Amino acid sequence: MKAAVVSSFDSPPRYQEFPAPVPAGGHEMLVDVLAAGLHPRVRSQANGSHYTSTDELPLVPGIDGVGRGPDGRLRYFILPETTMGAMAEQTVIDTRRSVVLPDGADPVAVAVAVAAAMNPAMSSWVALRQRVSFEAGQGVLVLGATGNAGQMAVQIAKLFGAGQIIAAGRDLRRLAALPAFGVTSTVPLGVGDSADRLGQTAAEVDVVLDYLWGEPAATAMIAVLTNRADRSKPLTWIEIGSVAGATAAIPSAALRQARLQIVGSGQGSVGTGDYLAEVHSLAEAVVAGTVTVDARAVPLADVEAAWADADAKHRVVLIP
Numbered sequence: 001m002k003a004a005v006v007s008s009f010d011s012p013p014r015y016q017e018f019p020a021p022v023p024a025g026g027h028e029m030l031v032d033v034l035a036a037g038l039h040p041r042v043r044s045q046a047n048g049s050h051y052t053s054t055d056e057l058p059l060v061p062g063i064d065g066v067g068r069g070p071d072g073r074l075r076y077f078i079l080p081e082t083t084m085g086a087m088a089e090q091t092v093i094d095t096r097r098s099v100v101l102p103d104g105a106d107p108v109a110v111a112v113a114v115a116a117a118m119n120p121a122m123s124s125w126v127a128l129r130q131r132v133s134f135e136a137g138q139g140v141l142v143l144g145a146t147g148n149a150g151q152m153a154v155q156i157a158k159l160f161g162a163g164q165i166i167a168a169g170r171d172l173r174r175l176a177a178l179p180a181f182g183v184t185s186t187v188p189l190g191v192g193d194s195a196d197r198l199g200q201t202a203a204e205v206d207v208v209l210d211y212l213w214g215e216p217a218a219t220a221m222i223a224v225l226t227n228r229a230d231r232s233k234p235l236t237w238i239e240i241g242s243v244a245g246a247t248a249a250i251p252s253a254a255l256r257q258a259r260l261q262i263v264g265s266g267q268g269s270v271g272t273g274d275y276l277a278e279v280h281s282l283a284e285a286v287v288a289g290t291v292t293v294d295a296r297a298v299p300l301a302d303v304e305a306a307w308a309d310a311d312a313k314h315r316v317v318l319i320p
């Protein structure tokens, strides 16, 4: 069969022949892949930089996707850690890590929409469900709201009843589009008075969904905390992504002078069972169009060109 194959962590995957996987029995099922998302997590899998990387090569990247098995049903699946990923004509799934999707009039369109949205959407859905006791009416700051996951975080915070949704990001055009998704205030990042504006606008939020980390997160944290009217009001800062830096210099005083709790949300801090507990309801919301992301379908044969497309304005989905 054809697959996208990583033979070196220094080069993008190449479209080439690869042995078809064989299911081991039990809950394993061979599926024909319809769509697989090219998420930042997949890029870090393919270049060996993700914290779960085992350095094993060759590998077929792809952590999730949509496929159809011998039972004829369309399924969204999340793969375990494996070198046989989703970016292939076929892959092996564990049906316990899958959700059956409605076929609809256009199954490929359903597959592309779901493969594009589930990973970026899951980041905030799981964070708000599993890493904090989020209540309707609470205020949320999305730090790094202009990427695909950030834009979906805005929609999910609204779906969960957030009373205030503040979006901060450096892409002004994308930021300007976010009020249509439920954002109540926007703050541009990377301009002279960003920290002051963020501190004033987001001073009273209850939860921060942080896709940036690095220097912008440290600056934002101090700005928000020092502007808080009542510093004993709890603030849960959920670290989800690190596009601005893997480390952040958090002053010790930040943790002493305010009721700040910093937690992470991702593979490990959220167990597999907790992800699977959320995946059905999220898939329903995506299929219903309640939460959306711009998807761009690209043939699997063009995987090398797809890898070069790092534009965060859409999510690339590879279709075999």
Ligand SMILES: NC(=O)c1ccc[n+]([C@@H]2O[C@H](COP(=O)([O-])OP(=O)(O)OC[C@H]3O[C@@H](n4cnc5c(N)ncnc54)[C@H](OP(=O)(O)O)[C@@H]3O)[C@@H](O)[C@H]2O)c1
Residues within 6 Å of the ligand: 039, 040, 041, 119, 120, 122, 123, 144, 145, 146, 147, 148, 149, 150, 169, 170, 171, 189, 211, 212, 216, 239, 240, 241, 242, 243, 244, 265, 266, 267, 311, 312, 313
């Ligand atoms: N923990 C989880 O469960 C989980 C799940 C999904 C994703 N993530 C992580 O979340 C992050 C975002 O994912 P994504 O899918 O949204 O990626 P994406 O669609 O590629 O978006 C990345 C965004 O980050 C912005 N950005 C990059 N560097 C920045 C900086 N220094 N300051 C401000 N903005 C910056 C980009 O803005 P510009 O347009 O201005 O360049 C872009 O909008 C990644 O780190 C990803 O690995 C985590």
